[in-house]
Amino acid sequence: MTPLAHYLIFSGILFSIGLAGVIIRKNIIVVFMCLEMMLSAANISLVAFSRAQGVNGIPVYDAQVLALFIVAIAAAEVAIGLALIVAMFRARKSVESSSLNTLKD
Amino acid sequence: MIQNLPWLFLLLPLVVAAIDWLCFSKCPRTAAGLSTLSAIATFALCVAYLNGWQTGTPDIYTWLPTATEGMTSLSMGLVTDALAMRMMLVVTGIGALVHIFSLGYMKGDSSNLSRYFAGLSIFMFSMSTIVLADNLAMTFIGWEMVGFSSYLLIGHWFHKDSAADAAKKAFITNRVGDFGFLIGILLTLAVFGTITFAEMGGKAAGIAPALLTATVICLFCGAVGKSAQFPLHVWLPDAMEGPTPVSALIHAATMVAAGVYMLVRLQVSMGTEAFTETACITIASVGAITAVLAALMAMQQDDIKRVLAYSTLSQLGYMVMAVGLLAGEAAMFHLYTHAWFKALLFLGAGAIIVCCHHEQDIWKMGGLAKRMPLTVLCFLMGTFALIAIPGFSGFFSKEAILHAALETSPVFFWIGAGVAALTTFYMTRLCLVAFCGQARDHGAAEAKEAGPTMLLPLLALGVMAIISGYGFIADFLVPYAGFEAHGFELGLPFYVSMGSLALGIIAALLVYGCGKRTTDPLAGNCLSTALRKRLYIDTIYDKGLIGGIQEYGAQIIEFADAALIRGVIVQGFAWLTAKFGMLLSWIQNGSLRGYALVAGIGIVIFVFILAFTIPTL
Numbered sequence A: 001m002t003p004l005a006h007y008l009i010f011s012g013i014l015f016s017i018g019l020a021g022v023i024i025r026k027n028i029i030v031v032f033m034c035l036e037m038m039l040s041a042a043n044i045s046l047v048a049f050s051r052a053q054g055v056n057g058i059p060v061y062d063a064q065v066l067a068l069f070i071v072a073i074a075a076a077e078v079a080i081g082l083a084l085i086v087a088m089f090r091a092r093k094s095v096e097s098s099s100l101n102t103l104k105d
Numbered sequence B: 001m002i003q004n005l006p007w008l009f010l011l012l013p014l015v016v017a018a019i020d021w022l023c024f025s026k027c028p029r030t031a032a033g034l035s036t037l038s039a040i041a042t043f044a045l046c047v048a049y050l051n052g053w054q055t056g057t058p059d060i061y062t063w064l065p066t067a068t069e070g071m072t073s074l075s076m077g078l079v080t081d082a083l084a085m086r087m088m089l090v091v092t093g094i095g096a097l098v099h100i101f102s103l104g105y106m107k108g109d110s111s112n113l114s115r116y117f118a119g120l121s122i123f124m125f126s127m128s129t130i131v132l133a134d135n136l137a138m139t140f141i142g143w144e145m146v147g148f149s150s151y152l153l154i155g156h157w158f159h160k161d162s163a164a165d166a167a168k169k170a171f172i173t174n175r176v177g178d179f180g181f182l183i184g185i186l187l188t189l190a191v192f193g194t195i196t197f198a199e200m201g202g203k204a205a206g207i208a209p210a211l212l213t214a215t216v217i218c219l220f221c222g223a224v225g226k227s228a229q230f231p232l233h234v235w236l237p238d239a240m241e242g243p244t245p246v247s248a249l250i251h252a253a254t255m256v257a258a259g260v261y262m263l264v265r266l267q268v269s270m271g272t273e274a275f276t277e278t279a280c281i282t283i284a285s286v287g288a289i290t291a292v293l294a295a296l297m298a299m300q301q302d303d304i305k306r307v308l309a310y311s312t313l314s315q316l317g318y319m320v321m322a323v324g325l326l327a328g329e330a331a332m333f334h335l336y337t338h339a340w341f342k343a344l345l346f347l348g349a350g351a352i353i354v355c356c357h358h359e360q361d362i363w364k365m366g367g368l369a370k371r372m373p374l375t376v377l378c379f380l381m382g383t384f385a386l387i388a389i390p391g392f393s394g395f396f397s398k399e400a401i402l403h404a405a406l407e408t409s410p411v412f413f414w415i416g417a418g419v420a421a422l423t424t425f426y427m428t429r430l431c432l433v434a435f436c437g438q439a440r441d442h443g444a445a446e447a448k449e450a451g452p453t454m455l456l457p458l459l460a461l462g463v464m465a466i467i468s469g470y471g472f473i474a475d476f477l478v479p480y481a482g483f484e485a486h487g488f489e490l491g492l493p494f495y496v497s498m499g500s501l502a503l504g505i506i507a508a509l510l511v512y513g514c515g516k517r518t519t520d521p522l523a524g525n526c527l528s529t530a531l532r533k534r535l536y537i538d539t540i541y542d543k544g545l546i547g548g549i550q551e552y553g554a555q556i557i558e559f560a561d562a563a564l565i566r567g568v569i570v571q572g573f574a575w576l577t578a579k580f581g582m583l584l585s586w587i588q589n590g591s592l593r594g595y596a597l598v599a600g601i602g603i604v605i606f607v608f609i610l611a612f613t614i615p616t617l
Helices: A005-023 A028-054 A060-091 B006-024 B030-049 B082-105 B114-132 B136-158 B161-192 B210-224 B235-241 B244-253 B253-272 B276-298 B304-324 B328-355 B374-384 B393-408 B410-435 B452-467 B473-476 B494-514 B525-534 B534-587 B592-613
Strands: B059-063 B074-076
Touching: A005 A028, A005 B030, A005 B328, A005 B374, A005 B592, A028 B114, A028 B136, A028 B410, A060 B136, A060 B534, B006 B030, B006 B074, B006 B082, B006 B114, B030 B082, B030 B114, B030 B410, B074 B494, B082 B114, B114 B136, B114 B244, B114 B253, B136 B210, B136 B235, B136 B244, B136 B253, B161 B235, B161 B253, B210 B253, B210 B328, B235 B244, B235 B253, B244 B253, B244 B304, B244 B328, B253 B304, B253 B328, B253 B494, B276 B328, B276 B534, B304 B328, B304 B393, B328 B374, B328 B393, B328 B452, B374 B410, B393 B452, B525 B534
Parallel strands: none
Antiparallel strands: B059 B074
16 A cells, blocks of 8 residues: 555645646646646545545545545636636737736836 | 002003094094193102102002912012102103194194004003013013004104114014013022012022022113113114104103113112122123214214214113112113203204204204204203203213212223213214204205294203202102212312313314314214214124024025925925835736745745644644
8 A cells, every 4th residue: 555645745746846837837728737737736635635544445535525526616617717718818819927917017 | 449549650541542543543633632631641640649649559469370389470560669750750751741742743744643642652551561560570561562662653654664674673673682681580580589579679698699690681681672782772773763752752761761770670679789790790881882882873973863862872871881880879860861851852853853844964954043043942951961061960960970980990980981072072063063054955944943832842851951960859859868969079070071071072163163064074984984884783783693594594494494394204205105115016016927926935834834833733
């Protein structure tokens, strides 16, 4: 059986990559994908906890239910987010995050 | 009830002034009559008191009571002792004569006569307040009130710029002295514990001399302002812009003598031991300097009233010098005689000015002795008294001062003798130029004798100018125990004053002849120009003091305004806010990734705190 720490380290690496992507990348679609990656990292750690807390080979399903919720919310978020990105592209002919600075100028 | 009759001295003129101004401002004849009547009434009352009429001590009204024990409460009371009543005789007597003279002098004047007579009545009220006050606070009130009425009357013809300026100058210069006086009153309260004259006696003994000196010199500041002593003498010559009767009453006989009266009153009530040596030397020196400088300046004045104004300054210097030499009785004696003959000289000058169609330059007069003999005769009586010809009142009082000076300090004696010579010179010059020879201008050529309302006061004053120095009047007038008018005493003072008299007359005769000259032979050189320009003292004040204060004051205010208020407070805060805003706006840089970075770091810190620092629940 793989120890819990391995899952958590993997989850942390995945989350960090996602966060770095959000911060570094300019293309909003990539940023969006990185956000999804961070959500997945959270899901992985939840499922890992669920298994680690289990008794007699039966996991604690609470955490897995929570993971399902997150997947559902992420799906809804994708729907809204992609719609926003399409709207933004129509307005600005660009999907670069650096072009979203109208208020500053 | 009857014991409060002396309050009439104050209230009668005050009420009359109010009625004049409020009810009769449109009918000047009634106003003039009322004022004159009130002056005559107070004069009569004063004569009654002097002749032994007793009404008891007037009530004292507490004005500002104090709640705590041991504090001085301010009260309003009257002193009706000999000194005060004799001074009142001068004030009301000359006041009444000046009122009568004004009836003639102001006839045909287009200005508002009700205002003029209301001003005179206000002055009578304020001057009586000074004379009769029983404490320094009340004196101070009168002090300010005479300043105010003098301001009103100097500026009576306020449509003339020179009169308005002179009124302002007189008032402001007096304020300088009054400030010192106020400090002096507070010092007196602190040092003596009282400002009531009657309670000051005998307290000076236990007080440090330095404190006494400071107190006396501060009080003396008030006299320097009001009696126009050097260096605050500049307002008096300019005050001649007012109507001539006003000059006679206020700026020659009474108000300017108030400083001397106040000093003598202090000397009597504090005791001479309160006047320390330093204070005495200061007072006497200021008096002597004023006497000399004013006499010098009078030698080169052409305006008849200015000559008299400088002569007044010089005589006031004499009196102040006598006070400084602890010869208060001599000072008061000279004050009495001077009041009569100087009022006479001014009223005489007023009559001459009116009769010469308001010509004041003596070089445009001439030959007046033939045209208005009675007026000129009266004027000459005054002159003889002023230059101290034996037998006239001024001689006796001047002798008294010279005697006192010789006994105390010979330096001041010789200064006094020198000033007497100068006085003789400039008065002889005035008389020779204005009265002898031929008329030099049509105004003088058409001069006629003055009317009866003007002549009557002149004659009355002329009589007083002669007799007020003799023992039977003087002993009665000067309320010092043991005072005796000096008769014809042979001795050093007599010879010296005769010498200076002869010197002055001979010098003036040599220089000005018998009125044949049409210009001043002494004019033109730098010394006479300096004297004509009042030794540049006024110029120095104008340029150096007032100009400097205004210039530097403006710079300081400019600095405070521009640098402190505009620069630091207004613009400084604006700058600070703007810079702070710029700093914060750098955070709001509009870069989505920047926000994400900050949010990410924030979350990391938040999680770190939650996970590692807060103890596990």
